[in-house]
Amino acid sequence: MVTxxxxxxxxxxxxxxxxxxxxxxxxxxEDTRRAVEQKARELGYExxxxxxxxxxxxxxxxxxxxxxxxxxxxxxxxxxxxxxxxEAGYNLLICQTYERFDAEVKALxxxxxxxxxxxxxxxxxxxxxxxxxxxxxxxxxxxxxDRVFPDLPGTKIVSNNFEGAYEATTHLIDQGFxxxxxxxxxxxxxxxxxRLQGYRQAxxxxxxxxxxxxxxxxxxxxxxxxEAALKALDAGCDAxxxxxxxxxxxxxxxxxxxxxxxxxxxxxANESFTALMSPSMSSLALNPYEMGRQAAQAFIAGAxxxxxxxxxxxxxxxxxxxxxxxxx
Amino acid sequence: MVTxxxxxxxxxxxxxxxxxxxxxxxxxxEDTRRAVEQKARELGYExxxxxxxxxxxxxxxxxxxxxxxxxxxxxxxxxxxxxxxxEAGYNLLICQTYERFDAEVKALxxxxxxxxxxxxxxxxxxxxxxxxxxxxxxxxxxxxxDRVFPDLPGTKIVSNNFEGAYEATTHLIDQGFxxxxxxxxxxxxxxxxxRLQGYRQAxxxxxxxxxxxxxxxxxxxxxxxxEAALKALDAGCDAxxxxxxxxxxxxxxxxxxxxxxxxxxxxxANESFTALMSPSMSSLALNPYEMGRQAAQAFIAGAxxxxxxxxxxxxxxxxxxxxxxxxx
DNA sequence: TTGTAAGCGTTATCAA
DNA sequence: TTGATAACGCTTACAA
Numbered sequence: 001m002v003t004x005x006x007x008x009x010x011x012x013x014x015x016x017x018x019x020x021x022x023x024x025x026x027x028x029x030e031d032t033r034r035a036v037e038q039k040a041r042e043l044g045y046e047x048x049x050x051x052x053x054x055x056x057x058x059x060x061x062x063x064x065x066x067x068x069x070x071x072x073x074x075x076x077x078x079x080x081x082x083x084x085x086x087e088a089g090y091n092l093l094i095c096q097t098y099e100r101f102d103a104e105v106k107a108l109x110x111x112x113x114x115x116x117x118x119x120x121x122x123x124x125x126x127x128x129x130x131x132x133x134x135x136x137x138x139x140x141x142x143x144x145x146d147r148v149f150p151d152l153p154g155t156k157i158v159s160n161n162f163e164g165a166y167e168a169t170t171h172l173i174d175q176g177f178x179x180x181x182x183x184x185x186x187x188x189x190x191x192x193x194x195r196l197q198g199y200r201q202a203x204x205x206x207x208x209x210x211x212x213x214x215x216x217x218x219x220x221x222x223x224x225x226x227e228a229a230l231k232a233l234d235a236g237c238d239a240x241x242x243x244x245x246x247x248x249x250x251x252x253x254x255x256x257x258x259x260x261x262x263x264x265x266x267x268x269a270n271e272s273f274t275a276l277m278s279p280s281m282s283s284l285a286l287n288p289y290e291m292g293r294q295a296a297q298a299f300i301a302g303a304x305x306x307x308x309x310x311x312x313x314x315x316x317x318x319x320x321x322x323x324x325x326x327x328x
Numbered sequence: 329m330v331t332x333x334x335x336x337x338x339x340x341x342x343x344x345x346x347x348x349x350x351x352x353x354x355x356x357x358e359d360t361r362r363a364v365e366q367k368a369r370e371l372g373y374e375x376x377x378x379x380x381x382x383x384x385x386x387x388x389x390x391x392x393x394x395x396x397x398x399x400x401x402x403x404x405x406x407x408x409x410x411x412x413x414x415e416a417g418y419n420l421l422i423c424q425t426y427e428r429f430d431a432e433v434k435a436l437x438x439x440x441x442x443x444x445x446x447x448x449x450x451x452x453x454x455x456x457x458x459x460x461x462x463x464x465x466x467x468x469x470x471x472x473x474d475r476v477f478p479d480l481p482g483t484k485i486v487s488n489n490f491e492g493a494y495e496a497t498t499h500l501i502d503q504g505f506x507x508x509x510x511x512x513x514x515x516x517x518x519x520x521x522x523r524l525q526g527y528r529q530a531x532x533x534x535x536x537x538x539x540x541x542x543x544x545x546x547x548x549x550x551x552x553x554x555e556a557a558l559k560a561l562d563a564g565c566d567a568x569x570x571x572x573x574x575x576x577x578x579x580x581x582x583x584x585x586x587x588x589x590x591x592x593x594x595x596x597a598n599e600s601f602t603a604l605m606s607p608s609m610s611s612l613a614l615n616p617y618e619m620g621r622q623a624a625q626a627f628i629a630g631a632x633x634x635x636x637x638x639x640x641x642x643x644x645x646x647x648x649x650x651x652x653x654x655x656x
Numbered sequence: 657t658t659g660t661a662a663g664c665g666t667t668a669t670c671a672a
Numbered sequence: 673t674t675g676a677t678a679a680c681g682c683t684t685a686c687a688a
Contacts, residue, residue, distance in 0.1 A: 003665060014675050019667060029673060049441050050382040051665035054680050059378060061421075061442075069406065069422075075398030082424065091438055093389075094397075094422045096410065110419055114377050114389075249604070276577070278606035278656075328606075331681060342659050347683060357657060379681035382664050660687075665680105672675075 002045040010039055022047070053115070062299060063111035064120040065095045065104065072271050073288045074122070077145060080292025081120055088300050090117060097124040101132075108136035116140065118299045120292075123147040125220070128188055141302070143295045146286075147189050155298035156307045157291050161191050164312035165198030168266045168284045169241045171314060173206050176322050177239035177264045181214035181232040183225055183251060185243040195243040195268065225250025239264035239320075245271045245283055252281065252319065255326040263326060265319040279318035279326070286312055330373040338367055350375070381443070390627060391439035392448040393423045393432065400599050401616045402450070405473060408620025409448055416628050418445060425452040429460075436464035444468065446627045448620075451475040453548070456516055469630070471623045474614075475517050483626035484635045485619050489519050492640035493526030496594045496612045497569050499642060501534050504650050505567035505592045509542035509560040511553055511579060513571040523571040523596065553578025567592035567648075573599040573611055580609065580647065583654040591654060593647040607646035607654070614640055 004018040011018075013032065021028045021036035028036075039045075053059045062085055066074040082092050093116065095107035104124045111119055118141040121133070130149040133142070145157035172180050182199045185192030196215065203209050214235050216228035225247030232240055233254065240263075242248035248267030255263055267274060270285035287310045294308050318324045332346040339346075341360065349356045349364035356364075367373075381387045390413055394402040410420050421444065423435035432452045439447055446469040449461070458477040461470070473485035500508050510527045513520030524543065531537050542563050544556035553575030560568055561582065568591075570576035576595030583591055595602060598613035615638045622636050646652045 001665095005665075015665085016667080016676080017674060019665095020674090023667080027673065032673080046441055048382075048443070048665050050378055050387060050443055051680090052667075054376075054378040054382050054664090054682090055666045055668080057680070068403075069397045070400055070403030072398055075396075075403070078397065079424070091421065091442070093419065096407070109374075113374055114419070273601045273604045276601050276605050329681095333681075343682075344660080344684080345658060347681095348658090351683085355657065360657080376681050379664090380683075382666090382680090383682045383684085385664070658688080660685100662683105662685090664682090667678100667680090669678085670676090672673105 001048070002040075002043045003048070004045070007036060007039050007043060007045060010043070011035055057115075058117050059115050060090050061093050061114060061116045062090045062118045062120065062296075063093045063095060063107070063114075063116045065097060065107045065111070066122050067097050067099045067124050069094060069096055073146070073269055073286055076288035077122070077292035077295070080289035080294075081296040082292070084293050084296035084300070088296075099125045101126040101128075105132050105136070108133060112136050112140065118143070120145060120295045120299065123149065123189075125186055125189065141299055143298045145291050145295045147191055150190070153305065155295070155304065157295045157298065158307060158309055159191065159286050159291070159312050160309050161194035161312070162198040162201070164268070164284045164314070165195035165241065165243070166202045167198075167312075167314050168268070168282075169199045169202035170206070171282075171316065172239045172241060172264045172266060172320060173202065173208065175239075175264055175320055178208060179210065179214070179237050180208065180239040180241060180264075181210070181216065181235070181237040183219040183228050183240055183242035183244070183247040184215055184217050185220050185247075186218055192243050199241050219247040219250075220244050222246050222250035222253070226253050229254035233258060233260065238262060240266075242267045245269045245274055245281065248281060248283070248319075249273070249277075252277070252279075252326070256328045258326075260326045262322045264322065266314070267319075270315055274315075275317065279321075279324045282317045282320040283315050284312050285315050286310075329376070330368075330371045331376070332373070335364060335367050335371060335373055338371070339363055385443075386445050387443050388418050389421050389442060389444045390418045390446045390448065390624075391421045391423060391435070391442075391444045393425060393435045393439070394450050395425050395427045395452050397422060397424055401474070401597055401614055404616035405450070405620035405623070408617035408622075409624040410620070412621050412624035412628070416624075427453045429454040429456075433460050433464065436461060440464050440468065446471070448473060448623045448627065451477065451517070453514055453517065469627055471626045473619050473623045475519055478518070481633065483623070483632065485623045485626065486635060486637055487519065487614050487619070487640050488637050489522035489640070490526040490529070492596075492612045492642070493523035493569065493571070494530045495526075495640075495642050496596070496610075497527045497530035498534070499610075499644065500567045500569060500592045500594060500648060501530065501536065503567075503592055503648055506536060507538065507542070507565050508536065508567040508569060508592075509538070509544065509563070509565040511547040511556050511568055511570040511572070511575040512543055512545050513548050513575075514546055520571050527569050547575040547578075548572050550574050550578035550581070554581045557582035561586060561588065566590060568594075570595045573597045573602055573609065576609060576611070576647075577601070577605075580605070580607075580654070584656045586654075588654045590650045592650065594642075595647075598643055602643075603645065607649075607652045610645045610648040611643050612640050613643050614638075 229251035557579035
């Protein structure tokens with residue numbers, strides 16, 4: 001492995017000069033710089049990142065902590081962040097928590113131990129408070145996205161969940177549905193809370209506040225969506241706004257089992273399967289690639305205390321059309 | 329940031345002793361070790377990984393290079409590798425190539441510059457030869473998986489593509505289909521070549537070698553699958569074995585457009601949308617989690633020159649049933 | 657069992 | 673514009 005010392009010896013200068021030349025310092029004669037670059041290429045020199053990082057006291061790695069990379073939302077956030085960060089000379093170290101609290105703790109410790117330059121974080125569902133983050137990341141720039149804790153420092157990147165859910169619910173009302181329930185996700189997450197509030201507000205503004213409980217909490221996966229939808233059918237619902245696509249998928253399972261007529265569904269996240277299903281699923285699309293870009297930019301810009309809202313977009317497909325026939 | 333020197337001072341010993349105590353060396357008195365561990369906890373010490381790595385000449389990061397993380401195959405490989413590597417004290421640095429050659433080159437350079445302990449690699453489709461890998465990774469342990477170059481050193485983890493494609497094609501024959509085409513992927517990749525050979529062998533063994541060309545190369549995404557399927561229909565095919573799920577999806581688009589009867593399709597990879605579609609898609613499942621585990625274990629074991637075959641499994645659903653009705 | 661000392665390769669500070 | 677020097681924090685021969 002070639003070092004700057006060897007380059008220096010070959011050229012009869014000191015390592016300091018070589019270091020300056022290679023890191024683009026202005027305090028180097030143009031001739032010298034060219035000679036150094038030439039020789040470095042010739043010898044196949046590559047900077048030892050570990051040594052450089054040690055000396056500089058920081059690494060060029062940015063950690064991103066997500067529940068699971070195979071969720072399209074998160075892989076697209078990663079794509080957006082990666083595009084911006086690579087451009088700026090950073091590398092992305094991806095950690096998955098699989099929605100578990102201890103995995104999130106471990107991931108943050110690992111990142112801290114590796115002295116990462118910053119952390120982009122979307123919390124695991126199991127996480128209820130932010131103490132572990134404060135402990136693990138003091139001094140390390142933090143940007144939260146999607147699932148954020150307001151009491152943590154740094155930039156937060158969120159969707160306009162309230163407005164989005166309001167629009168999705170209003171769309172169901174416009175389609176003629178009148179008893180609209182919701183599959184509401186976990187109330188430990190701000191995003192889900194806001195979607196629930198947007199849903200409620202839409203009903204209220206249209207004079208459709210429900211009799212009886214047709215809000216189903218803690219539904220986020222297919223199975224729980226299925227169970228909740230069966231209850232919703234029994235409760236006389238004719239539509240559901242679901243705060244997630246997978247729970248909406250479970251609900252559709254229930255509709256098909258019962259061969260229901262005139263029932264509307266809108267999911268949230270616009271996972272690609274929503275377009276592939278039959279009937280296809282209407283869904284409130286997030287904008288993950290843009291959220292990833294914004295998160296990375298906020299980190300690079302130095303993460304001032306702020307909240308950036310990335311708008312959602314309602315994608316209308318067959319599942320919110322009253323004419324749609326639900327059968328296997 | 330607390331250092332071993334501070335711990336040493338606090339205890340009246342030297343940094344070497346602290347270092348030994350914390351890294352589990354046997355050359356330390358049990359009392360001393362306890363005292364050191366105690367004090368380290370007390371002061372909130374965390375090893376500076378950058379310094380440690382510099383001194384040891386290697387990092388505890390393993391790089392994994394994949395085309396795209398949101399493909400379920402790859403995110404599951406990553407999950408399997410992660411499980412094994414975390415257990416062994418390594419961290420995973422994930423790089424995406426988006427199927428582009430220059431991104432693969434850049435990723436390998438980045439990993440080399442970071443002095444990663446090893447690299448797990450599945451090549452981008454654009455990559456035609458292995459010279460760039462040899463150049464970038466000389467001296468770094470390499471494990472290839474799925475898309476491998478036989479001429480590179482190190483362990484290769486592959487699927488039994490020939491046997492799998494043979495089984496998938498035979499299944500279509502058993503279902504009564506007689507003029508079976510194939511959407512064959514890119515012949516620059518061993519995996520696709522072997523699937524094509526398995527398909528051909530199955531036809532041959534059943535006396536069904538086709539008249540005319542019904543092998544469609546370079547089909548891997550939905551659009552090209554759609555185009556190829558239209559040609560296959562015009563060529564009188566009554567079934568298709570597709571070496572990928574996305575191209576099979578495009579083919580199904582074509583079947584639905586033409587409202588075809590009695591047409592069988594089997595895809596490859598068992599992406600989760602295959603189960604969600606209607607009609608659902610039969611698919612030749614890979615075993616990505618196991619492949620990731622095997623790749624990581626091969627790296628840890630020291631990657632001898634060998635090839636590990638992970639078996640595929642045919643998942644039979646509606647698309648290969650002659651009774652299935654194809655309509656929108 | 658512990659201490660001494662050197663050095664991993666780079667960069668920052670100061671002086672020339 | 674360049675050089676000398678020290679230091680980042682840790683590990684590891686070797687010596688005691």
